[in-house]
Amino acid sequence: MSSPGSHHDVDVDIPDADHTLDVPDDLAALIGNLEEASQIPAKRRAADIKPAVTAAAQALYQNGALPDELARLADLLTLRSHLAQASLAELVRNLYPAARVADEVVLRFVGALGHGQLKPTLPLQALCLRWLVMVYPVLENPAVLSRAYSVLFNLLDTAAIRPQLCHLLALVTRRKHVRPFRIQTLLNLARQTGGDPNLTGLLRVFKNYYPEIVVGDITKGRAASFKHPDPAWAQRLDDIQRQHAQRQADAAVRNGFSVNHGVYQRLRGVKAVVPSVRTMHAQENSVTLEEIDSADRLVANLEKIELPTQLVAVLADPLLQKLLLLRPDAEASSRISHWLMACLGDVAAGDADADIFLDMVDVIHEYALATKALPPMLVTFFAQFLAVWDGSSKRDKVLETLSFVPLMEFQELHPLLRALERAMLDNTPLSQLSLLRFYTGLLGRWHAIVQAAPSLDPLPVRSVTHVVEYVHPLALTVTQTAPTVGAYLDVLDFYETAASLCSGPKLLPAVDISIPPPLLVYLVFFGPSLTAASRLCGILATYKRAWEAVMSSAVPRQLSPRERDQINVFNGFLMDLCNCLWRGRAFATSDANAKGCLLPAPARAALEQYLTARDPDVLSLATAFDLSHSPLLCLRSISHLRDLEDRAAEDGGGGGGGGGGGGGIRARHAGPVTQVSLGRLANRGGLKLSWQDYRAGVLTHLEAKGFPGIQELMYNTMKNLMRARQA
Numbered sequence: 001m002s003s004p005g006s007h008h009d010v011d012v013d014i015p016d017a018d019h020t021l022d023v024p025d026d027l028a029a030l031i032g033n034l035e036e037a038s039q040i041p042a043k044r045r046a047a048d049i050k051p052a053v054t055a056a057a058q059a060l061y062q063n064g065a066l067p068d069e070l071a072r073l074a075d076l077l078t079l080r081s082h083l084a085q086a087s088l089a090e091l092v093r094n095l096y097p098a099a100r101v102a103d104e105v106v107l108r109f110v111g112a113l114g115h116g117q118l119k120p121t122l123p124l125q126a127l128c129l130r131w132l133v134m135v136y137p138v139l140e141n142p143a144v145l146s147r148a149y150s151v152l153f154n155l156l157d158t159a160a161i162r163p164q165l166c167h168l169l170a171l172v173t174r175r176k177h178v179r180p181f182r183i184q185t186l187l188n189l190a191r192q193t194g195g196d197p198n199l200t201g202l203l204r205v206f207k208n209y210y211p212e213i214v215v216g217d218i219t220k221g222r223a224a225s226f227k228h229p230d231p232a233w234a235q236r237l238d239d240i241q242r243q244h245a246q247r248q249a250d251a252a253v254r255n256g257f258s259v260n261h262g263v264y265q266r267l268r269g270v271k272a273v274v275p276s277v278r279t280m281h282a283q284e285n286s287v288t289l290e291e292i293d294s295a296d297r298l299v300a301n302l303e304k305i306e307l308p309t310q311l312v313a314v315l316a317d318p319l320l321q322k323l324l325l326l327r328p329d330a331e332a333s334s335r336i337s338h339w340l341m342a343c344l345g346d347v348a349a350g351d352a353d354a355d356i357f358l359d360m361v362d363v364i365h366e367y368a369l370a371t372k373a374l375p376p377m378l379v380t381f382f383a384q385f386l387a388v389w390d391g392s393s394k395r396d397k398v399l400e401t402l403s404f405v406p407l408m409e410f411q412e413l414h415p416l417l418r419a420l421e422r423a424m425l426d427n428t429p430l431s432q433l434s435l436l437r438f439y440t441g442l443l444g445r446w447h448a449i450v451q452a453a454p455s456l457d458p459l460p461v462r463s464v465t466h467v468v469e470y471v472h473p474l475a476l477t478v479t480q481t482a483p484t485v486g487a488y489l490d491v492l493d494f495y496e497t498a499a500s501l502c503s504g505p506k507l508l509p510a511v512d513i514s515i516p517p518p519l520l521v522y523l524v525f526f527g528p529s530l531t532a533a534s535r536l537c538g539i540l541a542t543y544k545r546a547w548e549a550v551m552s553s554a555v556p557r558q559l560s561p562r563e564r565d566q567i568n569v570f571n572g573f574l575m576d577l578c579n580c581l582w583r584g585r586a587f588a589t590s591d592a593n594a595k596g597c598l599l600p601a602p603a604r605a606a607l608e609q610y611l612t613a614r615d616p617d618v619l620s621l622a623t624a625f626d627l628s629h630s631p632l633l634c635l636r637s638i639s640h641l642r643d644l645e646d647r648a649a650e651d652g653g654g655g656g657g658g659g660g661g662g663g664g665i666r667a668r669h670a671g672p673v674t675q676v677s678l679g680r681l682a683n684r685g686g687l688k689l690s691w692q693d694y695r696a697g698v699l700t701h702l703e704a705k706g707f708p709g710i711q712e713l714m715y716n717t718m719k720n721l722m723r724a725r726q727a
Contacts, residue, residue, distance in 0.1 A: 027065065030056040031072050034091075038081035053087040057094040064098030064240035074105045077128065078112035078120060085121060092127040096237050098244040100140040106132065110148045113155055122160035129164035130229050136171050138241065145172045153182060156189060156199070163224070166198035170205045170226045178209045197224045277308045277317050289319060298322065307332060312339040315363045321371055337377035357385050358393055365397045372445075374404040379416065386419040391426065395434060403441035407449050407459055410466035417470070429482035433490055436478055439471045440494045447501045461510050468498045468514040475516070479523045488524050488532040492539065499539050503546035509555050512563050513546055521573045522597050525580075526625075530632040530707055538709030540574060541716045568593070578717055580625040581633075581710065582695070587621060627698045628672040633710075638671040640701035641694070645669070645687050696724070 030052055037049040065073060073095060077088055109128045112120050120128070136142065145152070145168070152169055156162060183206055190199045201224035228234055279288040286306040292298050298305075298319075305323060311332050314320045324332060364381070368374050374382075382402060389398070402420065405413065420438075424431050446464060453459055475491050495516050502513055516539075524536045547567055549555045559567065571593040579585040579594060587604050589596040596604065604621070611619040623629055627637050648665050666685030669677065675691040682688045689697075699711035715721045 027056060027059040027063070027069055028072075030059060031069060031076070034076060034083065035072070038076060038083045041082050042084065049083070050087070053083075053090055057090050060091070060094040060096055061236070064096040064237075064244060066098050067102055070095070070097050070101065070105055071108075074108040077124070078108050080118050080120065085124065088120075088124055089127055092124070092131055095131055096233075096240045097135060097138060098240055100138055101135050103141050103144040106139060106144050107148070110145075110151060113151070113161065115158070122158070126161045126164050129161055129168055133164060133167050133171065134229060134233055134237070136168075138237070142172075146174065146177070149173075149177050153177075153185075156185070159193075162196065163198045166202045166224065167226045167229075170202055173202075173205050173209075175209045178206050182206070183210075195222070197222045200224070201226055277313045277320055278310065279306050279308045289323065292319060302327060310339075311335045315360075315367045318370055321367070325371065333375065333377060337380065357388065361385070361394050361397055361401065365401045368401045368404040372404065374401065374406065376406075379405055383416050383419060386416070386423050389423045391423040391431070395424070399434060399438040400441065403438060403445055405442065405445075407446050407461070407463060409460045410463040410470075413463065413467075414470075429478065429487065432474060432478050432481060433487060436471070436474055436490055436494055439467065439474070440490075440497050443467065443494070443497045443501055447497065447504075450501070450504075450507055456506070456510055461507060462512075464501060464507065465512045465514050468502070472514075472517050472520075476520045479520050483523070483527070485527070485529040485532060488527055488529060489535070491520070491524065492532060492535045495539050496535065496542075499542040499546070503542050503549075508546055508549060509557050512560050513543065513550065513566065515543055515566055515570050518569055518573045518595070518598060522576070525577060526597075528632075530636070533632055534702070534707035534709035536709065537577070537713035540577070541709070541712040543570065544574065544713075544716050573597075574717060577713070581627060581630070582714055582718055584623045584626050586623070586625045623674070627695055628674060633698070633702075634672055636702055636705065636707070637673060637698045638669075640698050641669055641671070641673055641687070641689075643701075644689065644697070648687055692720075696721070 033052045034049070034056060037045060037052070042049075073091065076083070077092060077095075109132055112128065113125050119125070132145075136145075139145070149169070149172060152165060152172070155165055156169075158165075183203075186199055186203050186206065190196060190203065193199060200222065204223055277289055279290060287301040287304045288306050289308055292301065292305070302323075305327075307323075307329070308320065311320075311324075312335075314324055314332075314336060360381070364374075364378055367378075382398075402416075405416070421435065424435055443464070450456070450459070450461065450464075471494065475494060478487050478491055498514070501507060502511055521536065521540070524532050527533070547570065550557065550559060550563070572595040575591055575593045576587075576595055576597045579588050579591065580597070585591065585594075587596045587599050588594050608621045611621050611624065619629075627633050645665060645668050665687055667681060669681050669686060673694060678689055678691055678694060699714055702708070703711045715725055
């Protein structure tokens with residue numbers, strides 16, 4: 001068995017094993033694996049540790065080590081263990097600290113230097129000293145090495161670590177460290193080693209402090225220059241530390257309680273447009289925003305804080321945003337609005353580059369995300385911006401920012417929407433889908449506003465219905481110009497949001513219901529996606545519950561004339577879908593309210609003739625879209641029946657039977673299932689199942705598989721199902 005001090009083992013698995021260590025992505029987990037492996041001799045490990053060492057080195061190179069991770073790695077490197085020398089060396093060479101190096105880490109490395117059975121090997125000590133030289137500029141407290149000067153100096157007689165030790169001492173040495181006994185020690189060592197360049201270099205450092213004491217020819221020999229051991233390593237360290245500082249700044253910028261000037265460095269070209277927070281001509285009894293450094297101080301001085309000179313900095317500075325949110329100021333809003341309009345005027349007059357607009361979009365986008373609002377002054381800015389926008393540059397940011405437009409009268413909102421459409425729409429499905437997603441996001445923000453409002457009286461909530469009706473033509477166009485599953489799901493996203501908003505108990509008493517266009521409903525229902533069809537049915541069930549609430553005493557209002565017209569249309573496609581799915585009367589027009597899915601009579605006759613010619617005994621247009629025959633549902637329905645048959649066969653205790661069944665059943669259904677075929681199946685010794693139970697089971701099966709909408713619609717529409725549920 002190897003002793004913990006042995007480094008002759010290699011970190012590889014022995015031939016016994018197919019086991020390989022699971023290599024996690026997280027550096028902390030990788031360090032945990034290495035810590036565990038360091039306690040086990042290499043020949044007794046169940047898996048090869050080398051992949052974990054390589055992964056840890058790569059993670060360190062990419063992102064560096066956080067303080068806690070660096071402390072754990074310091075322990076791993078400075079305590080004798082069963083990890084091989086090569087593995088430890090690879091970790092040291094990639095030991096990039098992401099932040100300042102704490103004193104305890106430095107002292108662990110210093111304490112590991114020297115001779116002893118529990119000390120790291122001398123080559124590893126040399127690498128650790130080299131690492132201390134390279135991280136010296138990022139030490140949290142460089143004086144910690146000054147306090148350990150005696151320990152370091154007394155190790156100079158160890159030749160294996162002398163080059164790195166002299167370099168580190170050259171960095172640390174100050175006048176107080178130069179003492180006669182140390183000068184004499186260095187001179188003696190230099191003579192004994194025949195003028196070691198590293199000792200000569202350190203003597204020259206001493207001589208810089210006391211030239212009259214350090215004399216003799218020894219300092220005139222060849223001396224080490226003590227250059228940085230690895231400039232490329234230093235550059236990578238700078239990159240890692242900069243990225244870490246940036247991540248910390250990004251995390252703090254949203255909830256910071258101090259002026260964040262670092263944000264302007266991130267804005268690059270925009271920083272020339274939006275000024276930073278600066279307070280000029282502050283009074284003696286006032287407090288400037290730059291003096292605030294905590295939430296407590298902000299609250300204590302809220303009324304005393306002097307507004308900064310350039311209030312438009314509110315677009316980029318989170319602390320100023322908090323101040324104006326807690327202490328609204330009409331004059332401040334006016335000043336910001338004037339600045340924005342002046343910016344627009346400069347561009348219109350040709351005195352400024354139009355790219356300023358796009359730079360401003362970045363800033364306003366950040367502001368909207370931070371405040372979850374778009375003040376009227378910024379809405380006015382966008383109204384002007386859309387007139388010169390090309391419709392594609394930074395489209396996602398423009399649309400996401402505009403989705404924060406406040407709930408306002410539709411007459412005021414309409415010009416902005418028209419300007420947006422003129423700028424964006426280019427007769428391509430992509431632009432139409434982008435615009436539709438914007439309207440979905442807008443209704444989602446309004447939903448949050450409505451739910452948070454203590455009262456709806458001050459809110460122009462009727463704009464919700466106007467916007468939904470305004471989007472109907474766009475949604476219908478998308479279903480025809482982009483008849484794909486993705487486009488259908490985007491359309492359903494909009495109507496799910498609209499249905500949830502309009503049918504909610506808070507808004508339903510105040511706004512009219514606006515249903516989707518019938519043609520859109522039929523196009524999605526007969527589309528290629530079961531997910532889309534299920535979601536459509538769920539949306540219709542939501543609308544149905546809203547109609548029932550308005551027509552009952554639960555909602556204190558009457559149907560409007562427009563709603564009375566719409567309810568007849570709604571009943572029409574509700575009946576059509578039930579005829580297709582449940583009643584086996586697809587495209588019928590004889591039932592009350594049925595519209596035949598708007599399929600023209602000649603087309604219906606041609607389809608019926610085609611199906612009759614194919615297989616008159618099985619195929620029928622009336623049942624072609626029910627639970628058993630629909631192209632979207634047939635696999636799910638027969639899967640449900642197969643599950644029932646399998647369970648029945650298991651319950652029967654096994655054994656042979658006709659049709660391949662078990663002891664419980666002697667025949668299996670070939671599919672598709674009809675009411676007649678279920679009766680025949682039972683007569684042949686197959687599963688005994690009623691037509692009603694079969695269909696109810698298919699609905700339950702669909703819900704279990706993630707398609708609840710069809711069941712929801714059927715149980716809210718078909719009276720026999722409603723009675724069964726109540727029973």
